[in-house]
Amino acid sequence: MTPDPLAVAASLCRRFEGLYLRPxxxxxGVPTIGYGATYYEDGTxxxxxxxxxxxxxxxxxxxWHLKRRYLPAVLALCPGVDDPARLAxxxxxxxxxxxxxxxxxxxxxxxxxxxxxxxxxxxxLWNKAGGRVxxxxxxxxxxxxALI
Numbered sequence: 696m697t698p699d700p701l702a703v704a705a706s707l708c709r710r711f712e713g714l715y716l717r718p719x720x721x722x723x724g725v726p727t728i729g730y731g732a733t734y735y736e737d738g739t740x741x742x743x744x745x746x747x748x749x750x751x752x753x754x755x756x757x758x759w760h761l762k763r764r765y766l767p768a769v770l771a772l773c774p775g776v777d778d779p780a781r782l783a784x785x786x787x788x789x790x791x792x793x794x795x796x797x798x799x800x801x802x803x804x805x806x807x808x809x810x811x812x813x814x815x816x817x818x819x820l821w822n823k824a825g826g827r828v829x830x831x832x833x834x835x836x837x838x839x840x841a842l843i
Contacts, residue, residue: 697779698779698780698783699779700766700779700780700782700783700786701758701761701762701766701783701786702783703779703780703783703842704761704765704766704782704783704784704786704787704790705757705758705761707783707784707787707835707838707839708730708731708757708761708787708790708791709730709757710838711787711791711831711834711835711838712730712731712791713730714729714730714750714753715727715728715729716728716729716747716748716749716750716753717747718741718742718743718744718745719743720743721733721824722824722825722829722831723824723825724825726740726741726742726743726745727741728741728745728748728753728756729748729752729753729754729756729757730753730754730756730757731757731790731791732753732756732757732760735756736756736759736763760790761786761790764794765786765789765790765794766782766786768789768794768797769782769785769786769789769797772794772797772798772803773785773797773803773806773807774807775806775807775809776806780842780843781806781811781814781842781843783842784818784839784840784842784843785797785806785839787835787838787839788802788818788821788836788839791832791835792821796821800817800821801817802814802817802818802820802821805817811843814840814843815840815843816840818836818839818840818843819833819836819837819840820836821836822835822836
């Protein structure tokens with residue numbers, strides 16, 4: 696059975712983002728809530744003054760982000776990706792690091808050139824926040840690379 700890329704990406708997000716029902720500052724210093732959301736469906740940025748959310752709201756917000764923002768972004772930037780596991784890895788990467796980083800990356804160039812042997816090493820380069828290597832990001836990139 697073919698894995699659902701959104702379900703796999705959501706699982707990665709849950710695992711590596713963790714669940715925070717109250718707003719907090721992520722390691723990069725950005726106000727965040729739920730499973731790594733930095734903004735709501737209407738585009739409003741998360742602030743540290745926002746009220747807590749429920750687990751159900753966090754799940755809804757995560758799935759909305761993946762389906763409405765990050766899946767379309769990956770498909771637009773890497774249109775040839777047709778393997779669900781690879782797609783899931785790229786969705787998680789983009790959720791974590793943003794569409795702009797994928798757009799400007801050598802990772803994207805390797806994906807679009809179908810140089811799949813080079814993609815895991817490219818993923819592993821993206822393990823820093825604020826110039827520091829973070830173990831959590833290294834583990835996340837390793838999990839994504841394993842899907843390639």
